[in-house]
Amino acid sequence: KKRNGNEPEFIQAVQEVLESFEPVVEQRPDLIEKGVIDRIVEPERFVQFRVPWVDDSGKVQVNRGFRVQFNSAIGPYKGGLRFHPSVNASVIKFLGFEQCFKNSLTGLPMGGGKGGSDFDPKGKSDNEVMRFCQSFMTELQRHIGPDTDVPAGDIGVGAREIGFMYGMYKKIRNEFTGVLTGKGLTYGGSLARKEATGYGLLYFTQEMLKSMKNDSMKDKTVVISGSGNVAIYATEKAMEMGAKVVALSDSSGYIHDPDGIKLDVIKQIKEVERKRIVEYTNRVSGATFHEGCKGIWTIPCDVALPCATQNELDGEAAKTLVKNGVIAVAEGANMPSTPEAVETFLQAGIMFGPAKAANAGGVATSGLEMSQNSLRYSWTFEEVDAKLQGIMVNIFHNAYNASKTYGHEGNLVMGANIAGFEKIADAMIAQGVI
Numbered sequence: 001k002k003r004n005g006n007e008p009e010f011i012q013a014v015q016e017v018l019e020s021f022e023p024v025v026e027q028r029p030d031l032i033e034k035g036v037i038d039r040i041v042e043p044e045r046f047v048q049f050r051v052p053w054v055d056d057s058g059k060v061q062v063n064r065g066f067r068v069q070f071n072s073a074i075g076p077y078k079g080g081l082r083f084h085p086s087v088n089a090s091v092i093k094f095l096g097f098e099q100c101f102k103n104s105l106t107g108l109p110m111g112g113g114k115g116g117s118d119f120d121p122k123g124k125s126d127n128e129v130m131r132f133c134q135s136f137m138t139e140l141q142r143h144i145g146p147d148t149d150v151p152a153g154d155i156g157v158g159a160r161e162i163g164f165m166y167g168m169y170k171k172i173r174n175e176f177t178g179v180l181t182g183k184g185l186t187y188g189g190s191l192a193r194k195e196a197t198g199y200g201l202l203y204f205t206q207e208m209l210k211s212m213k214n215d216s217m218k219d220k221t222v223v224i225s226g227s228g229n230v231a232i233y234a235t236e237k238a239m240e241m242g243a244k245v246v247a248l249s250d251s252s253g254y255i256h257d258p259d260g261i262k263l264d265v266i267k268q269i270k271e272v273e274r275k276r277i278v279e280y281t282n283r284v285s286g287a288t289f290h291e292g293c294k295g296i297w298t299i300p301c302d303v304a305l306p307c308a309t310q311n312e313l314d315g316e317a318a319k320t321l322v323k324n325g326v327i328a329v330a331e332g333a334n335m336p337s338t339p340e341a342v343e344t345f346l347q348a349g350i351m352f353g354p355a356k357a358a359n360a361g362g363v364a365t366s367g368l369e370m371s372q373n374s375l376r377y378s379w380t381f382e383e384v385d386a387k388l389q390g391i392m393v394n395i396f397h398n399a400y401n402a403s404k405t406y407g408h409e410g411n412l413v414m415g416a417n418i419a420g421f422e423k424i425a426d427a428m429i430a431q432g433v434i
């Protein structure tokens with residue numbers, strides 16, 4: 001805390017994770033002796049850089065770029081890039097720290113990293129986004145590589161941004177390699193990557209309902225926050241599983257459609273026209289728009305899936321969800337529930353799937369994209385989707401079993417942290433104090 005006093009999100013993430021290691025550390029004093037805990041909270045490397053670019057009016061703009069290379073004990077650094085005005089060192093470090101355990105949980109050989117910029121792609125022209133991405137990659141390229149560090153997308157970084165960054169990397173390095181994931185299908189991308197985080201979230205939730213309560217998503221009423229990549233494909237899979245999604249949001253507010261969200265309308269507004277979610281009410285009768293994001297959690301539902309951003313679901317919202325009869329909550333976004341909210345769900349005995357387990361489908365499929373790039377081969381959609389499903393089911397059981405082994409059966413927050421941690425800790429010990 002003393003060393004990172006001005007980094008609240010990072011401290012919040014570390015605190016949550018370290019608390020759940022207590023039962024492991026009690027049984028394994030070697031983790032303290034070998035300095036594993038002290039080393040694991042300190043990133044191996046953190047770079048910050050200037051990103052200058054010229055806007056459409058000819059004015060020079062300067063943004064700040066970041067990459068944290070947190071832990072490479074079990075594989076090359078891997079984690080997304082986020083472009084959003086709220087990005088700072090604390091946010092990048094919290095995301096990078098969490099990423100280590102999430103990647104470990106997937107069972108694939110990937111270390112943890114994260115990066116991004118305080119650049120806001122919203123309202124920028126395609127040319128401005130391209131010039132920004134090119135400038136960003138001009139510096140980032142010296143720190144990454146297919147066997148070193150493989151970034152991907154996150155908030156504000158989708159197919160368009162990945163394409164511009166990949167083009168610049170290729171130009172500077174003169175090599176066509178799998179240095180980024182989330183690439184377009186014409187240049188090394190994987191089928192099902194776009195859908196992976198949202199679909200994976202539902203595969204996890206379905207397994208959680210089945211294993212813990214002999215239940216399923218069928219006929220459930222679902223509230224999903226956000227309307228970006230994760231939220232849209234979570235909605236799609238939830239509907240395929242027979243559930244009804246009644247609300248979605250963006251940073252301006254939320255829409256409520258009691259008859260069930262029309263996904264084709266949302267995709268047109270968000271993916272094609274890049275407009276605000278309020279537009280939905282102009283196209284679908286019976287739907288209402290409400291300003292402000294937090295109100296979305298007052299809508300009664302069986303399953304709540306926060307898929308927008310960190311700390312979007314607080315203690316108050318959690319209490320309202322519980323009061324309204326929610327039975328399961330699974331996190332599509334990273335750290336969307338505040339510590340008070342998590343505590344409320346656990347105390348109330350609600351099934352709770354924490355982000356690093358529930359949303360690991362995205363990075364798992366990125367891992368599969370890396371494998372396909374190394375093989376110079378492409379798997380079919382069905383092949384990738386089947387592997388994703390298998391990985392998500394495994395993640396649930398690994399987290400569940402760890403929670404049981406350490407005496408907190410069903411506490412998946414603790415289980416996911418421990419299951420992810422043990423593999424990294426053993427690899428760090430085997431590799432000596434470095």
Ligand code: NDP
Pocket residue numbers: 153154155156157197226227228229230231249250251252293307308309310312332333334359360362363
């Ligand atoms: P997108 O940029 O596609 O969408 C983000 C969505 O969240 C948008 O609807 C956005 O609304 C909303 N949002 C962003 N910031 C805020 C805020 N401060 N308050 C309220 N709403 C906000 O991002 P993704 O869908 O890719 O990512 C969503 C979350 O999922 C993030 O936490 C990300 O880290 C996590 N995640 C993503 C993965 C992926 O594969 N994409 C993988 C694992 C985790 P608006 O348009 O108004 O900004």
